[in-house]
Amino acid sequence: MDLLLLSNSRNHGQELLAHARDEIDDFLGTVRRIVFVPYALADHDAYTASIASALEPIGVRVEGVHRFPDPGQAIREAEAVFVGGGNSFRLLKTLQSTGLVEAIGPRVRAGELRYLGSSAGTNMACPTLRTTNDMPIVQPTSFAAFGFVPFQINPHYLDPDPTSTHMGETREQRLIEFLEENDVPVLGIREGGWLRVHDGHARLGGANGARLFLRGERPRELAPDADVSFLLHAEPRYDVGPEQRS
Amino acid sequence: MDLLLLSNSRNHGQELLAHARDEIDDFLGTVRRIVFVPYALADHDAYTASIASALEPIGVRVEGVHRFPDPGQAIREAEAVFVGGGNSFRLLKTLQSTGLVEAIGPRVRAGELRYLGSSAGTNMACPTLRTTNDMPIVQPTSFAAFGFVPFQINPHYLDPDPTSTHMGETREQRLIEFLEENDVPVLGIREGGWLRVHDGHARLGGANGARLFLRGERPRELAPDADVSFLLHAEPRYDVGPEQRS
Structure with a gap:
């Protein structure tokens, strides 16, 4: 499996994907064509065009999967797929309704398709x-996603702001609520960072590092280039409910 | 129907419910016992105890629905119910699994049970x-809720911060995404405010006002005491997808 999982597509004050372009270049190797999945945003053509512009400097040709008469066939003939950000609920619902869950999943797991997200x-x-930050604007059939890694990622991870007067939950509080109901590691990757998975190894990259949340433990800080291969051996348990107190 | 819908349970720097205690007192009228639904948080006893303390100054007795052998029976014998905040997905999932959706809904609609949320x-x-801010830490059977009002509310509504360097969506962006997929009014009530619905009328109360989002229109500012009865005549249309461009 070859995965490159970006926390965010645009750093503040930078062009789309500029912060990750070198890593994407390295990740794609000799592959210079990528099928883009724009379903997380409403305007598929505009989204695909902006990604095409962002990857043009490294000579990567971008084709929107929505433009193919048979999106599943487009995936079966691709060597790399890029699933873009936006609203996770809209994205998952559309991956389900178009059959792309079944088209993408097995090929990535078989090592035949590089997955950039x-x-x-x-x-x-x-x-x-379950660890998305997005609003549930539509209802997918199920919350189950590809499951290429056996843990959860929280993208755009944001540290609590000690000066805030807003009483809504902080990101940390939300993830602790997740861990009340589920015994599954959560990797909160700050903006500017990413996770790269290859050949049984997982390593953070980019800037700003990450925070690891484990049930029953204090959150742990991870360096920007930390080796987190141990997470690939996690045994996630969902819906276990609050810990029993003795 | 008698509804009092608070944006938040605690204002910054204040005690739990202190900002809304007078309004709750008025809303309950002569009723001095309320059944509390603590399912949105993990620790039901502690949550119920904190709400009981918060309403003790106005002489309201609070009983946790989770303590009754038959929660549905507790609702059928109550004159007022308070559904507390926390995680919306956990709350809805538990309302569904305990049968409280069916126990609470019809009695509120019949005007037999006051609903405080x-x-x-x-x-x-x-x-x-669909307009919750919460993380989908568990999966409810369906996103359908009580539907006492024919529009959506976004609680803890937060204005965009022009100084932010975080690239995650602002609340406004999230609600605009909601309106890309659904033609349903959304009332974003800032912290400190609430909506009171009675006898075919709906009025904002508390501090800080609200923002109204309608599909295809610019967000509109509403005064803290605005009459929004017109929203009770909304005809919500979900899952209509992006507007067709001509």
Whole structure:
């Protein structure tokens, strides 16, 4: 399996994908054509065009999967797929209704298709979308996603702001609520960072590092280039409910 | 129908429910016992105890629905119910699994049961939870909620921060995404505010006002005491997809 999972597609003050372009170049190797899945945003053509512009400097040709009469066939003939960010619920619902869950999943797992995701596209690489930050604007058939990794990622991870007067939950509080109901590691990747998975190894990259949340433990800080291969051996347990107190 | 829908249960720097205690007192009238639904948080006893303390100054007795052998029976014998905030997905899933959707809904609609909600409990009064801010930590059977009002509320509404460097969607962007997929009014109630519905009338209350989002229109500012009875005549249309461009 070859995965590159970006926390975000655009750093503040930078062009789309500029912060990750070198890593994408390296990740794609000799592959210079990528099929783009724009379903997380409403305007598929405009989204595909902006991604095409962003990857043009490294000579990568981008084709929107929505333009093919048979999107599944487009995936079966591709060597790399890029699932873009936006709204995770809309993305997953459309992956389900177009049959792309079945078209993409097995080929990535078989090592035949490189998987690049950003934000919502990174959420899809997890067993479920349960650690998305997005609003549930539509209802997918199920929260189950590709499950290329056996843990959850929280993209755009944001540290609590000690000066805030807003009383809504912080990201940390939301993830702790997730861990009340599920015994599954959560990797909160800050903007500017990513996770690369290859050949049984997983390593963080980019800037700003990540925070690891494990049930019953204090959150742990991870360096920007930390080896997190141990997470590939996680045994996720969903819906276990609150820990029993003794 | 008698509804009091709070954006939040605690204002910054204040005690739990202190900002809304007078309004709750008025809303309950002569009723001095309320059944509390604590399912949005993990620790039901602690949550119920904190709500009981918060309403003790106005002489309201609070009983946790989770403590009754038959929660549905507790609802059928109550004159007022309070559905507390926390995680909306956990709340809705538990309302469904305990049968409280069926126990609470008809009695509120018949005017036999006053409905007090805050945050996630306010989301439940809408047709769906699709405008919650919460993380989908568990999967409810369906996103359908009580639907006491024919529009959506976004509690804890937060204006965009022009100084932010975070690239995740603002609340406004999230609600605009909601309106790309659904033709349903959304009332974003800022912290400190609430909506009171009685006898075919709906009026904002509390501080800080609200923002109204309608598909295809610019967001509109509403005064803290605005009459929004017109929203009770909304004809919500879900899953209509992006507007067709001519």
